[in-house]
Amino acid sequence: xxxxxxxxxxxxxxxxxxxxxxxxxxxxxxxxxxxxxxxxxxxxxxxxxxxxxxxxxxxxxxxxxxxxxxxxxxxxxxxxxxxxxxxxxxxx
Amino acid sequence: xxxxxxxxxxxxxxxxxxxxxxxxxxxxxxxxxxxxxxxxxxxxxxxxxxxxxxxxxxxxxxxxxxxxxxxxxxxxxxxxxxxxxxxxxxxx
Numbered sequence: 001x002x003x004x005x006x007x008x009x010x011x012x013x014x015x016x017x018x019x020x021x022x023x024x025x026x027x028x029x030x031x032x033x034x035x036x037x038x039x040x041x042x043x044x045x046x047x048x049x050x051x052x053x054x055x056x057x058x059x060x061x062x063x064x065x066x067x068x069x070x071x072x073x074x075x076x077x078x079x080x081x082x083x084x085x086x087x088x089x090x091x092x
Numbered sequence: 093x094x095x096x097x098x099x100x101x102x103x104x105x106x107x108x109x110x111x112x113x114x115x116x117x118x119x120x121x122x123x124x125x126x127x128x129x130x131x132x133x134x135x136x137x138x139x140x141x142x143x144x145x146x147x148x149x150x151x152x153x154x155x156x157x158x159x160x161x162x163x164x165x166x167x168x169x170x171x172x173x174x175x176x177x178x179x180x181x182x183x184x
Contacts, residue, residue, distance in 0.1 A: 007132070014126045023119045026133055027111060034106045038134045040099070041118055043127050 006081060008058075009040040011050045018049055021067065025051070028070040029077065032091065036081055053077060098146045098173060101132040105140045113159065117143070120162040121169065124183065128173055145169060 008029055012022035019041070026039040037053070049061035051073055058076045059068040074091045086092065100121055104114035111133070118131040129145070141153035143165055150168045151160040166183045178184065 005134075019119060019122050019126075023115050023122075026118075027115050030111050030115075030133060030135060034111075035135050035137075038132055040130055040132045041122060042097075042130045043122060045127075 005036060005038050006054045007038045007040050008051065008053045008077065009042055011042045011044045011048050011052070013045055013048045014043045015045050016047055016049075019043070021049070025068070025070060025073065029073060032070075032074050032087065033077060033081070037077065053080065056080075097128060097130050099130045099132050100143065100145045100150075100169065101134055103134045103136045103140050103142045103144070105137055106135045107137050108139055108141075110141055111135070113141070117160070117162060117165065121165060124162075124166050124179065125169060125173070129169065145172065148172075 010022045010025055012018040022041055026041060029037065030039055047062070049067060050057060051059040051068060053076075059073060061067055071087075071091045074087055078085050078087055102114045102117055104110040114133055118133060121129065122131055139154070141159060142149060143151040143160060145168075151165060153159055163183045166179055170177050170179055
């Protein structure tokens, strides 16, 4: 893991077969933040779908009762690592 | 990162636009080893495409002069975390 860069961890349920969704979200985040973050895909069980960065929980499916949209995750990451950045029309 | 599980790190070149390939490899590995590893997608530059596990280099594009096939990565991981496992007809 690159020391300087924060790691976004996507913890997803394998029983629910959410790898594809987790990998999609990972690619969305790494496309928007191509050099500023690492992304960790971490399998889990029991319906988990959680996104955290440097240990801080950004999104929990159990709490929200739904899956995260890339836009809200990108905004949460932007707010923490590059607050002045404009994410552009689709992710503003 | 889950302490118990080893992390497979895929370090890929963003200049070469190898995110899609890295994410594909990640999904292949996490499909074959659904609960035994975490996979870290780590952007880099300069033509890098390297796969390592727990700090040990398993594959380097520069050394091999080509990209890795999922099969050889799965075998390398299997040899280290589950030596007796038969990967089945396609990845044996």
